[in-house]
Amino acid sequence: MSQTFPVASDLSATWSFIQPGLEYILGAEGDQGVTPKMYMNCYTAVYNYCVNKSRHGSSNAPINATTGNNSYSLAGAEIYSKLDEYLVKFVNNLKKEPDELFLEFYVKRWTRFTIGAGYMNNVFDYMNRYWVQKERSDGRRDVFDVNTLALLKWKAHMFNNNADQLIDEVLEQIERQRNNEIVDTYYISTAIKSLVYLGIDIQDLKKPNLVVYIKHFEHKFLEKTAEYYGRESARFLSQHNVVDYMKKCETRLSEEVSRSNNYLEDHTKKPLLETLNDVLIKDHAQAMYDQFLSLLEHNEIEHIQIMYKLLSRVPFTLQPLADSLEKYINDEAAKALEEIKSAAETQEETTRVDSKPQRRSNSGLVSPKTYIHTLISIYVKFNDIVAVAFSNDPIFIKSLDNACRRFVNKNSIAMSSPKSSCKTPELLARYADGFLKATSKEADIIGMTTENLMIIFKFIEDKDAFEEHYRRLLAKRLINGNTKSDELEESIIQKLQEENSLEYTSKMTKMFQDMKSSEDLKNTVREHLKQTDNTVKDFSPLILAQSMWPFKHSDDYQLNLAPELLPAFDKVQEIYNKKHTGRQLQWLWNHGKSEIKANLSKKGKPPFLFTVSNVQLMILLAFNKSSTYSFEELLNIVGVAKHTFESHLLPFTKYKLLEQEPAGQEFFSNNTTKFTIVDEYKSKKLKVNFVSSIKTEQKQEEEDANKEIDESRKNFLSACIVRIMKARKEMKHNELVNEVATQSLSRFRAKIIDIKRVIDYLIEKEYIRRIGNDSYEYLA
Template identity: 50%
Template sequence: MAEKLPKSDDLKATWSFVEPGLQLILGSDSVATVTPKMYMNVYTAIYNYCINKSRTPTQDSSYGSGSNSTTNASLVGGEIYLKLQQYLIEYIQQLEKKPEESFLQFYVRRWVRFTIGAGYLNNVFDYMNRYWVKKERSNGRRDIYDVNTLCLLTWRDFMFRPNLEILLEEILTQVELQRLHKIELNMEISFAIKSFVSLGFDINDLKKQNLSVYITDFEKAYLDATLKFYTEESDEFLETNGVVEYMKKVDTRLAEENSRANIILIEHTKRPLADVLNNALIERHVEVMYEEFNNLLDQKQTEDIYRMYSLLQRVPPTLEPLLIKFEAYVKQQGLKAVAELKQSQAAAESMGAASKKYQALLPKLYIKTLLQVYERFNEVVYMAFGNNPLFVKSLDNACRDYINNNSIAMPGIDNNGPTVFKGNSKTPELLARYGDTLLKKKAKDSDATADMSADELMNIFKFIADKDAFETHYRRLLARRLINGNMVSEEEEESIIQKLKEFNSLEYTTKMSNMFADMKASKDLRYWFKEQEESDNTDLNIFVLSQTAWPFPQFKQPFTLPDELLGTKEQFEKLYSEKHSGRRLKWLWNLCRGEMKANLARPGKPPFILTVNLFQMSILLPFNKRETYSFEELHEITNLTPEHLESCITPLVKYKLLIQSPEGSENTGKSSTKFTVVKEYKSKKMKVNFMQGVKLDQKHDHDDAQKEIEDDRRSFLQACIVRIMKARKVLKHSALINEVVQQSHARFQPSVGDIKKAIDLLIEKEYLNRVDGDSYEYLA
């Protein structure tokens, strides 16, 4: 290239001077390189030409702009722009690939060099860009571009477009070979693909990226090829491999595609690529995954369950069937576990004596069985589903189902049939008995509650539908623990009451708190009575309980208190009435118990201590006067009903304190049957409890609890209806039913029949009135 600059007004000389430099800037096969001096000479020659022509009036200096002439200082560049445009076309068309190159290699090699050169060329024509090109575009000429854009557009029209088919084919072939692991990922593909992005332009705003070329000429073909490849591969793989292996393969493929996308693709393609992969690898084969799901749960393959969940999570609609299957499976496993426990129960009952111990353990075994299922699948939800709220809800629904409705909770229920809540589940009662076992002090078998906890109790409590039933049974058992003094600790009791407050209303827990207050007041009262007592023949441990807080109905059966206790009773009543005027004491004889010394041991041995209820005490005390009494005589002495009397005598006979004649349980309640106290009682224990065998009270306790639950529910439903109607004034029948069900579900599940009965009762009490045949009006 000549070093002497051409005349500034000579277009031909100027172009001849700069053309060799342009060749080197854009990339030449010659060994010559661009030097700083040559670069500046080219820049100066173009600058001088544009400056000189702009100062000299000329014709048609605006590149066909239609102007007849320009004034001094007009901007000129059209002639040299045309020269550059033609030169770029010729330059690109003469480019040839080497014999050993593929077209892709040739394209990338020349493209990379060309784009670098285009950037430098843009600087060389900087004056023309800043003045002439800017003026033309501001005049509405959208076919005029800055030099860098002109270079790219020329490449697009004369290199890219004519060779698009072969270029695209070779790119897709390279990608497929990479997917088949036949070649390593190389940057040639990345450069080629990015050229699709660079060759898109917004004519109105050249600085704004336009992906039309990339989307139309590359992305669609790439996605179609991806779908075809993985559709064929996944079908073939599943023909010879299991679902677990397939999911591992999919995981690997997705990771590979993600890595490849980060290197060769732009962000725009990643979402549609993910959709294609999800369709080919997941959606098309989702059914076989569903079929495998239960097997994975059976085999406790948490890692594979997590892998399935992770895949399906990529396509959110596919999770719904998995949720349904998971909920059904948990429910089925819960029902199965309870059915197996029931079979064990039946086997124990067939063994006779062994069934008693089993029955005592049933609440613990039952609750533990329910918990084992919950804890197993709670871990699955945590480990495999990441505590996804949808799966947490499915687990809760399943647990609520099998915990309330199973073959032990509802005898006769069909575990394979649809679940219908019938309102008489035994789970609340068994859970309350579990709590009783946990909190009751045991003389023996201290390890019986070692694996039980209050947290376990609350884990089941949150699922039971009839929370009111649990609270009723729990409160009655708590009352027994309090008056019998066999609590493990008051702190443990209060801890559970506090947890119940967090889950439910304060109504029942307030009653429990009042029970503790009564126990403290009774303790103070006992100290006071001992100080006032005139005789100490009887050690009286008295409890004064408020009738509203404690679940004990008034004892209404006939009973004659033994003479030995009558004086102490009358003395306490007298002193209490003096201390608390206006209060009336009602004695709960059926809850009274005591200890008696029995000098029936061998000579030299200490007396036995007999733990008995008050009725048994009234039966045994007469034997201080005579050795034998008939059933009829004991009936006259105690004034107990024959049913109560027989129930209390039975354990005395069974444990051989009394000898019955004639023998046999069928003769116990006959008037003529004789009972004789033994002269020497034989027992390895010096303290013998005869209360455990009294079954009548146990049956009455259960019946009383059920009656209390039913009464409370009737009262609750009436109060709920009145509260709703007071706010609404007038309401249709169906709307009222729905609102009552909604407000009741946190405590229990009322039947429509029960709600209708409550409505009818309120109509009778004139709280409501029927209007328009299908609505109710609030009256009171």
């Protein structure tokens, strides 16, 4: 390049001066770059030309339409045109070597060209800042800064003419990389980035534009990706098992994510993952479903976790997996419960053959502990699987909950027939009673916890049935002083309240209040007994609210109180009447127990301590007056119903405290049969419990409980219907039934027939009336 600057007004001379420098800048002379002096000479020549033209104008230039004067914009138009022609010629003259891939040629030349374009943009900086900027502000959208102009010429004359070849070679390199061949990712990355740079919005040069990238590369890339992995996945599954395929999927997905981070635009990442998910996962989801049960059976948690992670990438594919899990849990639960039922039946058969009768569970052959722990073991097993393998995904938590609700409420042990009521609430209440009773042996209650109770409680549908059975057993524990811990009892009631409602535990809470409020009465009575010479040494009366406790006064227990006990009982009545007026006390003789000293030991030995029922107490006290009575005489003394008297008398003859004459079961209830108390009782134990041997009326208790549950449900449904109708005034039959069924779910699963019966009852009582064939109206 000549050191003498051209005449500033001479365009040809100026261009001839700077063109050699542009050749060096753009790399036409190979890797030899432009020198600082050459760079400054080019900049100065362009600057001089533009400044000179701006000052003097041009007689050949058009007049500015706005001002009427020679336009300032003429300062760059001619040299801009020269540069445009030069860039077109420069790009068209670029040729690749015969042994060179087009991709390599393109990337090398693009890299050098864009670097040069940046420097060239600085050379024409004065023109960019004044002429180009003014032209674009005047609305010219065909004029650009030099850097943008260079990119547009590259796009028009290099990229557009070779786009298909370039993209094909890029995709070929990507496929080779997927096949684990070594490729130079620099060429792939640079070529793809060039498409982004070439996405120029001529209306707004600052606005990002991916039109070129999406049109020429992204669509083709996604299509080829789908084809590649479609072929590979089908081939791999035909030669390998599903577990290996899932591991292969994980590897491939990880590779593609890494690849996308290296040279793909963010815009492509989402559709790429969607394409991969469709081809690798959705299209082969059925194969995973088919393998799922086998993995569950073999407890392959790690592989299930891989399956879940893959399927979770396509969310709608998870539901069939969750449905399979739910069915599998139900099947496993049914097997486990059938096994313990069969084992219990086998044990019962063996016991019957050995002719040594054993006490049978109150609710069937399977003990509450075995039953509840079996349910718990199933829940814990699959809860762990849901937590570890499925990361506590709500879909799988719901499946576990649905399965638990089903096998807890509907199984071969809980349901003796499809129409029978579920026994699980009762068994759960008896399970709780087992570890809450103070008399339970530690060995018998190992593993029985409050946590187990609350887990199963959460799943039972008939919560009102559990409440009734639990309350009845709690009442027995309280009045018999048989609770292991008041704090434990109250903590369970608190948890039941939190799980359900304050109303749910209101009766149980009141029962505890009654027990505490009875303390003052007990203390007063005890003080009185200390001051008097009385047969009764200790007395703990309890005042219970009739509406809260599950006890009813029975005509079968019209007990005749022994004369020696009358002062103590009269004192209770006197103390209570002073505090409360207008209230009536009813003694529940069929509940509670007494301890009595019996001087029937050998001389020098302490007396026996008998635990007896109230009826048994009256029987034994009668023998203070006479050593022998006939059956009829004792019955008249005690005063209770004959069948009740028999059940309480029998333990005395069974354990040889009373001698029967004539002996034999067939003579036991004859009026003339004599009963004589022994002079010396032969028991090896000083404490003897005769209450535990009384034949309980368990069937009657169950009937009473079921009757109470049915009555409570009828009242609940009645109140629910009236409340809904009062708010809505009018309602269609199906809407009312559905609303009532929904509201009752917190307590029990209401049957449609029961709701209809209550509706008919309320119509009869004129709370509501029918309108037409399928609607009801509330009557104020």
